[in-house]
Amino acid sequence: MVKKKQNPLRINYQEGIIEEKLWQIRDRANINEPKLVNVWTVDIKIGESRSFVDFIRQSVQKMEPVTFQHIKRIKKCDENNECLTVIVCSHFMIKEKDDFMHFMQEAPFSFQNVKGSSVVPQNGPPTKSLSMEWSNLYWPLVWRGNPNDQILNSYVFDMNFIEATLKQISELSLAEQASGKQAAVVSAFVNPKNNEVIFVSDHRHVCSPLDHSIMRGIRSVAELEHQKKQDHTNKGESETYLCLDFDVYTTHEPCSMCSMALIHSRIKRCIYLTPMNKTGCLESESGDGYCMHNNHSLNSKYEAFRWIGDEYPAAQIESNVCC
Ligand SMILES: [Zn+2]
Known part of the structure; x- marks a missing residue:
């Protein structure tokens, strides 16, 4: 991990914003509550x-x-x-x-x-004053700085790759909208081992109502893994979680079903373009504020970021549609 001062990226640690474009989504209501x-x-x-x-x-x-x-x-x-x-x-x-x-x-x-x-x-508290407060309430703590600063500082953000992928899902989503599709949600699954990208779109009107783009993406990864296992040259590879440490890009904030499926798949982070205030399940202000990726009651977590620049628009989707 590079030292904070030497990190070439501009990171606003206070707000959790990278390069003024990627905003870290956290359960802000519970940030000051210890687990x-x-x-x-x-x-x-x-x-x-x-x-x-x-x-x-x-x-x-x-x-x-x-x-x-x-x-x-x-x-x-x-x-x-x-x-x-x-x-x-x-x-x-x-x-x-x-x-x-x-x-x-x-x-x-x-x-x-x-x-x-x-x-x-x-986990360590985010501020020194909370560190003292928790020390009095629970057990003596050592203040080592905000652990979230270290998380942000240690992450690799390949901004060129991130922007190129967001551009692709944005264009695919707009093209689907132009062709008359109602839920023009597009996702991209990036394998951390080889940077292989799988693009998937929503198929709820084609087959099953549960065929959201993220559910289809997870299934595509599973099918690829299955193929690899049948290929005897890959027999030595150890079995692990589907999508372990994947980056998932998606045009619209995922619904509860999809954001939970990403928990089970053990992805590393989800980057999306458009918040869905009624049906989304990541932001504190979305849905019932469950913040699935960062929820204290779940043992596994992933990071979530929303692109806050306006370069990559996504298709318009009605506010009550789950994405
Ligand atoms: Zn969904």
């Missing part, structure tokens, strides 16, 4: 903190899905500085107390007061 996770804590003697840290490195980190980089794992548990309360792992890693006790048989230190009731924020 909490229960953790297993134990009390140890102060002289055993070194053994604890070694144990975490050797036995916990490789299995722990929560990073804890923003959390002080060790805190004092009494005024005399003789005892420490430490976080061993999250409930995502070990759910049941019996399993936790079994796991701790390997611990190279003595401990007592096992508890599974403490909660900590899974």
Whole structure:
């Protein structure tokens, strides 16, 4: 990852806008709400903190899905500085107390007061003042800057490729509208391994009412994968999620069915041209504000961006149509 100052792209971290054209879509209503996770804590003697840290490195980190980089794992548990309360792992890693006790048989230190009731924020807070607030409310945190700034800074935005793809779906969508099609939604699925692009359009009036362009795109990727598996030269490739880390471009903000299907397919990001205020499911202001790609209640996420320049118009679609 390049340093923020050295990033050649102009990124407005405050607003989440790249090159003044790509606007990061986030669940703005819940940005300041932590997503909490229960953790297993134990009390140890102060002289055993070194053994604890070694144990975490050797036995916990490789299995722990929560990073804890923003959390002080060790805190004092009494005024005399003789005892420490430490976080061993999250409930995502070990759910049941019996399993936790079994796991701790390997611990190279003595401990007592096992508890599974403490909660900590899974992700770092966006501001320093929230970091202090959450530290008081939940558990002491370390302020390392806004984690979203790091996400934006580490992303690769090939603006030429992005614009070329948006131009293509825009032109295809306008051409379909000109030929009289009602739901002229067009999507493009980009395979991260080879930059292969699959273009798909909406077929709800051709076959099934569920044939939205994104659903058809996912199916096309599945069919291609199936073909590859039949080709014996690709037998060695490991099976994985459909569309893993794909970029999906689409002319109109996806509906709940399509945005959920993109969650299941494990795409990396969705870039679209036109918001659909009634039927869209990504923006805080769209539909019922579910923000599917960024919703706290779902374990998987993807990034979403809307193109806010006016270079690439999409077909006009009635506001109550799901895209
Ligand atoms: Zn849809």
